[in-house]
Amino acid sequence: MESAARLDQNHQLSIKEFPYIIKWREDRCTRCGRCTAVCPVKAIEPAVNTQRTVTSEGSSPEPKVTRRLTHVVKQSMEIERYCIGCGSCALVCPTEAIFPEYNFQHKFYHFKNKGGIPYMRGGRRNDPSVSTLDKLKFTRISMLTDPALDAGRHEFRIRTLLGRNLPAEHLPIRVEGGKLITIPGSFVPPVREIYPIRIGSMSIGALSPHMWEGLAMGITYLNEVEGLPVVMCSGEGGLPPSILKSRYLKYFIIQIASGYFGWDEIIRALPDMIEDPCAIEIKYGQGAKPGDGGLLQAYKVLGLISKIRGVPQFIDLASPPTHQTKYSIEEAVAKMIQSMSMAWGFRVPVYPKISGTKTARAVLNNLARNPYAAALCIDGEDGGTGAAYNVSMDKMGHPIASNIRDCYLDLVKQGKQNELPLIAAGGVGKGGNLAANAAALIMLGASAVDIGKYIMQTAAGCFGDEYNRCNVCNLGKCPRGITTQDPKLYRRLDPDKVAERVVEVFKAADVELKKIFAPLGRSTELPIGMSDALGVADKDIADRLSISYVC
Amino acid sequence: MCRLSAITSSDYFSPMENIHALETMKEGHDGSGLGLMLKDLGGPFAEFKSFPVLSAVCSNKGLRDLEEYMKAHGFKEKFTWAPSIKNVPGIERREHYIAKVYDYPESYRDKPMGEKEDLLMNTRLALRCMGEPDGSLFVFSFYPDVLTLKEVGDPLQVGEFFGLEKSDVKSKVVLAQGRQNTNYAIYLYACHPFFIQGYGTMTNGENTAFVPIREFLMGRGNPGYMGYNSDSEVFTHIMHYTNRTLGYPLPYYKDIITPMKDSEIAGRSDAPALKLLKKSLRPLCIDGPNCVIGFTPDGTVFMVQDSKKLRPGIVGGKTGKYALMSEVCGVDSAVPDRDKSTDIFPMKYDMVIIAPGAREVKVWNQLHG
Ligand code: SF4
Numbered sequence A: 001m002e003s004a005a006r007l008d009q010n011h012q013l014s015i016k017e018f019p020y021i022i023k024w025r026e027d028r029c030t031r032c033g034r035c036t037a038v039c040p041v042k043a044i045e046p047a048v049n050t051q052r053t054v055t056s057e058g059s060s061p062e063p064k065v066t067r068r069l070t071h072v073v074k075q076s077m078e079i080e081r082y083c084i085g086c087g088s089c090a091l092v093c094p095t096e097a098i099f100p101e102y103n104f105q106h107k108f109y110h111f112k113n114k115g116g117i118p119y120m121r122g123g124r125r126n127d128p129s130v131s132t133l134d135k136l137k138f139t140r141i142s143m144l145t146d147p148a149l150d151a152g153r154h155e156f157r158i159r160t161l162l163g164r165n166l167p168a169e170h171l172p173i174r175v176e177g178g179k180l181i182t183i184p185g186s187f188v189p190p191v192r193e194i195y196p197i198r199i200g201s202m203s204i205g206a207l208s209p210h211m212w213e214g215l216a217m218g219i220t221y222l223n224e225v226e227g228l229p230v231v232m233c234s235g236e237g238g239l240p241p242s243i244l245k246s247r248y249l250k251y252f253i254i255q256i257a258s259g260y261f262g263w264d265e266i267i268r269a270l271p272d273m274i275e276d277p278c279a280i281e282i283k284y285g286q287g288a289k290p291g292d293g294g295l296l297q298a299y300k301v302l303g304l305i306s307k308i309r310g311v312p313q314f315i316d317l318a319s320p321p322t323h324q325t326k327y328s329i330e331e332a333v334a335k336m337i338q339s340m341s342m343a344w345g346f347r348v349p350v351y352p353k354i355s356g357t358k359t360a361r362a363v364l365n366n367l368a369r370n371p372y373a374a375a376l377c378i379d380g381e382d383g384g385t386g387a388a389y390n391v392s393m394d395k396m397g398h399p400i401a402s403n404i405r406d407c408y409l410d411l412v413k414q415g416k417q418n419e420l421p422l423i424a425a426g427g428v429g430k431g432g433n434l435a436a437n438a439a440a441l442i443m444l445g446a447s448a449v450d451i452g453k454y455i456m457q458t459a460a461g462c463f464g465d466e467y468n469r470c471n472v473c474n475l476g477k478c479p480r481g482i483t484t485q486d487p488k489l490y491r492r493l494d495p496d497k498v499a500e501r502v503v504e505v506f507k508a509a510d511v512e513l514k515k516i517f518a519p520l521g522r523s524t525e526l527p528i529g530m531s532d533a534l535g536v537a538d539k540d541i542a543d544r545l546s547i548s549y550v551c
Numbered sequence B: 001m002c003r004l005s006a007i008t009s010s011d012y013f014s015p016m017e018n019i020h021a022l023e024t025m026k027e028g029h030d031g032s033g034l035g036l037m038l039k040d041l042g043g044p045f046a047e048f049k050s051f052p053v054l055s056a057v058c059s060n061k062g063l064r065d066l067e068e069y070m071k072a073h074g075f076k077e078k079f080t081w082a083p084s085i086k087n088v089p090g091i092e093r094r095e096h097y098i099a100k101v102y103d104y105p106e107s108y109r110d111k112p113m114g115e116k117e118d119l120l121m122n123t124r125l126a127l128r129c130m131g132e133p134d135g136s137l138f139v140f141s142f143y144p145d146v147l148t149l150k151e152v153g154d155p156l157q158v159g160e161f162f163g164l165e166k167s168d169v170k171s172k173v174v175l176a177q178g179r180q181n182t183n184y185a186i187y188l189y190a191c192h193p194f195f196i197q198g199y200g201t202m203t204n205g206e207n208t209a210f211v212p213i214r215e216f217l218m219g220r221g222n223p224g225y226m227g228y229n230s231d232s233e234v235f236t237h238i239m240h241y242t243n244r245t246l247g248y249p250l251p252y253y254k255d256i257i258t259p260m261k262d263s264e265i266a267g268r269s270d271a272p273a274l275k276l277l278k279k280s281l282r283p284l285c286i287d288g289p290n291c292v293i294g295f296t297p298d299g300t301v302f303m304v305q306d307s308k309k310l311r312p313g314i315v316g317g318k319t320g321k322y323a324l325m326s327e328v329c330g331v332d333s334a335v336p337d338r339d340k341s342t343d344i345f346p347m348k349y350d351m352v353i354i355a356p357g358a359r360e361v362k363v364w365n366q367l368h369g
């Protein structure tokens, strides 16, 4: 036996180390080359194998050796070219000769730090277990003691309020002639009535132009044709000037983050705006990568993006983890909210978004005292990102369910649950149950929920999942054309088809929400904080969320 | 489904009239309890109109505690009334059913009514806290000119038990509820009608939005917004909050518990204010199914329906006497000689309001304001 020291491949990885193993069937393959051409990471390549065949004809052995060259599809054993399991090869293969198979025994993380650079990727937390949100069920069903509502027959009003609601005691109204009249000249904070499921912040640099356009067309259609006031957030990086100066701006929440990317354009467009945006979101954190700033890797900083953001092409665009000009929460929150409010003459709700954290309640209590804070958005650990270190994504953050519940109950203690809406994000629809997850969060106390990855998966077929499938959103190589600035790739994505799916997804979720709310006997107002409707077959979760334990 | 029976009249009448009306609606309740709330009292109470009446059920110990507490806090007892109890099979007799009339403590006699009302409520709450743990004392109301009686059992039998047929206790307004038990154990604090500072209401239905409403009310900083052994208690507190605390005229109660669509609000002359209310008081939207009947401190009686009108409710009568009931047979029993063609079946936008004296019925329509 050869000694291990002399094994030539000793410092190479074996196939078993890789997360996805390519199954290729020689008998089916026509050698068309489509798979190797489409592979976004060059994980497979055409190779030539020599085949040695020993044959013997006749009655006595007369071995004859023939060598034949065959063309094969070979998987790379280089860690830089690991198969991401996207399945693009399977998608294009005309004979179903190839597909990636997940390898549960992989040791990928042990090796994906070559050159001393920790593994970076896009996507979400790689945790395929059933989420807390998916464990919650709706157990209060109106039966006989009160007539359940009919989702198909009764009128439902599934809307929420985004903005600071004044307590009734502070409303500028008085009684005159037996009627209530408003006192002119008093300030009432802006409040928008929107659909309780929003498309959360995904920037126009993280997303491809076609993806962004598809989402924007989808929500515009929902608003203007379907009458569903769905709004979406720009993410950091601004909005195209065509939107900024259009009447559609009202369907968009503009985000400002620590890099202030895109804000030169926004400020310049201010005098020409004919509509106010829906709201301004100040990003302090992101659930997928708490403590990290935004990151758009150089691969994606091309033409349009560099223009909108006002930066040169091909450079990494990193936003600092915090807003550098501010040194305390009072500073950061109060001053930012104030300045943003002033920019739009106090006509636009302004609220912060933070990543899920044990300290969320401290932030909340600060906001509760700030009369201009319009909401608090909390992004839980299951949120997604276009680019981050794997360690941030997998190991940092706070689950959204208990974070939202704690915050809501804190507001209840102060009697302010209707004044400051909570928006929950991170993992909504992770298992495909959008309406159920949204309803559960609403009943725990959220006024609205944000979705990101879910809409990428449902509207554009994003391959990503919790088994680290694909997740190369950071590299500009998105095989679906969702998160890339490379025209060759994003041309694959038809914005019209994306828009169509966005509309379908929201219409379906609307029906499902009614199906959930009707048997609970709620139709006029969103059942925010209606925690008596929830149950869970896990005693610890029930105790933690103050809901009933059912089994 | 519980049955409701309210009567408002220009003359004093016996609460037995309400009980007889409940009897006609018998299919609707299972005889699991009766709650009576009398306002504008006659008979032995007529001479004490301005003095608060404390209505309680208690044990010997509870009575001792009550008397000690009231004495220690400067309340002077002026009159005590107790029903003459007649044992009826099936009704478990408690030691004392009392209504005591007090004079205010010295220091409060010249205080404005608002402060007196706060004192009365806080006293009621303190007594409730004392007596609730061991069940020795239940206090239902403590307010001038209001008397409450509650007991578990069939309404007609409870009326007999309290000796109401022969009693001289009369009033001009009575709320009565025949209970349909939806929870196995019947707790006196869970029985309608509910009372707070001059407002009394009773409800027929199930309040699906109970938890968010309760949490919202409990955050208003009013110690009286407590209890909630029944999901219907919030209706009384919402009325108190909107009418007394916020000072909104009575019909806004309807706008708050059943807010209209924005397009409907736009048609109202007070639309700008309504839009603000709808947002600020969003958690008080009830979603139904509920029919609420109640009175306000001045003796106005009202009936409102949820926004889908999922519960029955009818108002009928003649000048000087009107009945607000769950079913028409109840009205037939209370005011048989009325013109039935004038009966009113309040629909989803309506609020029926009858001013003290029962001269006429006003139907306020939410669409027109
Ligand atoms: S699954 Fe994707 S990454 Fe893997 S070989 Fe196929 S195309 Fe390439």
Ligand code: SF4
Pocket (backbone or CB within 6 Å): A086, A122, A123, A456, A461, A462, A463, A464, A465, A469, A470, A471, A472, A473, A474, A477, A478, A479, A480, A481, A482, A483
């Ligand atoms: S398909 Fe695109 S967006 Fe989805 S995980 Fe892959 S790279 Fe990311």
